[in-house]
Amino acid sequence: MTHQDEGAAVPRRGRPRSADLDRAVIAATVEVLIEQGYAALTIEAVAGRAGVGRPAVYRRWPTKDHLVVSALIETVPPLRVPDTGEVLRDLEEFAVEFALRLAGSPVGPVAIAVLAEAGRRPDLAEMLRLQYLRPRDTVITDLIERALAEGRLNKNLEAGTVRDLVFGPPVYHWLVTGMLTGNVARTLVEAAIAALQIPAGADGRSDGGA
Amino acid sequence: MTHQDEGAAVPRRGRPRSADLDRAVIAATVEVLIEQGYAALTIEAVAGRAGVGRPAVYRRWPTKDHLVVSALIETVPPLRVPDTGEVLRDLEEFAVEFALRLAGSPVGPVAIAVLAEAGRRPDLAEMLRLQYLRPRDTVITDLIERALAEGRLNKNLEAGTVRDLVFGPPVYHWLVTGMLTGNVARTLVEAAIAALQIPAGADGRSDGGA
Amino acid sequence: MTHQDEGAAVPRRGRPRSADLDRAVIAATVEVLIEQGYAALTIEAVAGRAGVGRPAVYRRWPTKDHLVVSALIETVPPLRVPDTGEVLRDLEEFAVEFALRLAGSPVGPVAIAVLAEAGRRPDLAEMLRLQYLRPRDTVITDLIERALAEGRLNKNLEAGTVRDLVFGPPVYHWLVTGMLTGNVARTLVEAAIAALQIPAGADGRSDGGA
Amino acid sequence: MTHQDEGAAVPRRGRPRSADLDRAVIAATVEVLIEQGYAALTIEAVAGRAGVGRPAVYRRWPTKDHLVVSALIETVPPLRVPDTGEVLRDLEEFAVEFALRLAGSPVGPVAIAVLAEAGRRPDLAEMLRLQYLRPRDTVITDLIERALAEGRLNKNLEAGTVRDLVFGPPVYHWLVTGMLTGNVARTLVEAAIAALQIPAGADGRSDGGA
DNA sequence: CAGTAAACGAGACGGTACGTCCCGTCTTCGC
DNA sequence: GCGAAGACGGGACGTACCGTCTCGTTTACTG
DSSP, X not given: OOSOOOOSOSOOOSXXXXXXXXXXXXXXXXXXXXXXXXXXXOHHHHHHHHTOOHHHHHHHOSSHHHHHXXXXXXXXXXXXXXXXXXXXXXXXXXXXXXXXXXXXXXXXXXXXXXXXXXXXXXXXXXXHIIIIIHHHHHHHHHHHHHHHHTTOSOTTSOHHHHHHHHHHHXXXXXXXXXXXXXXXXXXXXXXXXXXXXXXXXXXXXXXXXX | OXXXXXXXXXXXOSXXXXXXXXHHHHHHHHHHHHHHOSTXXXXXXXXXXXXXXXXXXXXXXXXXXXXXXXXXXXXXXXOOOOOOSOHHHHHHHHHHHHHHHHHHSTXXXXXXXXXXXXXXXXXXXXXXXXXXXXXXXXXHHHHXXXXXXXXXXXXXXXXXXXXHHHHHHHHHHHXXXXXXXXXXXXXXXXXXXXHTTSOTTXXXXXXXXX | OOSOOOOSOSOOOSSOOOHHHHHHHHHHHHHHHHHHOSTTOOHHHHHHHHXXXXXXXXXXXXXXXXXXXXXXXXXXXXOOXXXXXXXXXXXHHHHHHHHHHHHHSTHHHHHHHHHHHXXXXXXXHHHHIIIIIHHHHHHHHHHHHHHHHXXXXXXXXXXXXXXXXHHHHHHHHHHHHSOOOHHHHHHHHHHHHHHTTSOTTOOTTTTTOO | OOSOOOOSOSOOOSSOOOHHHHHHHHHHHHHHXXXXXXXXXXXXXXXXXXXXXXXXXXXXXXXXXXXXXXHHHHHSOOOOOOOOSOHHHHHHHHHHHHHHHHHHSTHHHHHHHHHHHHTTOHHHHHHHIIIIIHHHHHHHHHHHHHHXXXXXXXXXXXXXXXXXXXXXXXXXXXXXXXXXXXXXXXXXXXXXXXXXXXXXTOOTTTTTOO
């Protein structure tokens, strides 16, 4: 999927763009990302590996970042949500799986790097959030909404908050230590989910006032 | 602090390196990072702004990343831990402050970008963790140990786990949404700390087996 | 004329090189040579003066010396041979003119410097001799052949030998003393030509035995 | 011999300069000249090879050229003049030997390169001519004066003119063709010397009018 | 089905930054 | 105060890519 999306309205005269070429460039991008990393990625290298002229790449993606975001979108499919009937168990499994995938795959650091760059580039940030994060987040939020609806979690919490509490700890662990084992991930997610079952009022600050 | 640290034992022949110059380069690096961002940072620009030859920079830091790590180390001082007598309140205040600083300052994305690059560069990762993360983490861990010793937290948890559970959620929120308000940060930290006061056995999975 | 000369047969894919640019670079080279001299000549300065990127220069000439040779070739046209009917007078005029030009123009020392460097660089030497010296030498040799054919010179001499005997003395004088006046040049050339009219047998060694 | 020559009058306080060091630097210079050539010669390389600090070199020779000239002076001793009793034969032998040495040794091109550079640098030129060329030329001129005194050469010629006529042709041949064999050198020198025995009046222009 | 407009590869273009080498000067130490 | 060691600001090196721009060629739609 390229960055421009012009609702099919314009007939576009002349030779149409080759979809094969789109695919070849994205594939080459992913290869280079995995082998060389985000910082070392070069439009020239991508074009060369895809057997394509540089202008053909620029015609589709205005910057390296747009290209990488497209590659992430195309390459990292939203995880499948498990459905065991036990909604909290599903949430736990999903969170553990998510964190391990992020920490274990070569695209994990790439995603982080793009995220960091997005901090300075609003257009990139919007693209990233709209096309990459939101679809993946929706899956998570839906699952959490289900748990809330079933009354398995503290009703006072919003879905986004639950997501942060459950997914944040293992991801933070990975960022800070550079490693994430299955055990650690599970321990963190379990502990977080446990907290979400506490009824309001068991808050540590309830006796200290605010 | 440059990357080489040779225990002061060797007399070092020849003209010694100028400490003023170290400082000027670090200062210039921070300025450029804030103005231009990590990706756009150039050794040439840093040297120019510091009024220094490029080789003088290379003499001290072998790569852009080493330079940036040094700049982070010198620039971002470990936060002061509050001490109100209430250890859990201290922890909460500290976590909120930490997350807001990260999200609010221009060096936040820089730190993340370096973290991401460190994923591919073991030497850089080690330097970053040893000189930047560890000192800051020690402060946190000490505080948590104190809370554990006072019996204010679930005794079965390790300090590192507590850290991840408390600091992870607001940081994750910032990463995913690109924003972090004081309210959100406080809500997340409060909820996390609340969970850590639950005695073991209130675990959601305790009845499901594992 | 750049250093590559591929018989116009190949269609040459991609954007063709700009001939304007060739000219601009050569012109800038000559200017810098005259103002700064050979040793101080810098690719960077040439490119800058020509309003051209450095890579555009390197694309055409692999080294500073190739560039300078090209500049010499383009800049120093073969001298016109006078034709007064008197072939020996033509030779004399030509030799004097040649030597004075070499000694009097700013490119004289440049040519010598390149000649010296060519002593260590066979490819450069070949280029220099093929494209610079040979065409100029041909003019001289033709004139000498004419003189020989007319019987005005000692028949036993080869044209190359005559050239060395006539052109060598004034050039040597310039090299050794750093100066060459018209009088000196004419005296030397006259004396040399006089020698070449001697019939064989008037050799200085013929009466000294060997 | 260094470039400054302060007549031994001043006592010079402090540690005296090491003469060993002078010699080591000159030797290193010659080695580098032979191996790398004049253009590639670097003060740094010379200092390194001599086992000497760079400032020690600069203290003695202000520029690379001064250093090279010193090296030439120290290294290339004036040729010995043969003395067979036959003064013209001596001159011939000497000229042939001189040209072959120049063309055959690695310092030949070096001398030419310095000569070329001297064209733009009057101080260098003076040093070169005073300390290198003049002593060598004196030997030649003396020999020629002897020949003139013995009446073996045309009396109307000055010694300098004879030198140019005899030494110029083989040197020119070497410069233009890049080669000089013993046969060629001898042929040229013989022919030139023959011319110098012609009495005035046998001039080629005498019958052509002027 | 011929024209034509756009996409294609190739690669030159003016640039910028790279990391290195060397310049000539300076500063510090030890002899 | 000489001499080594080596840092200093500076400048040029030759290379790699940048993003843009011609080129000649190919390809699919359009009239």
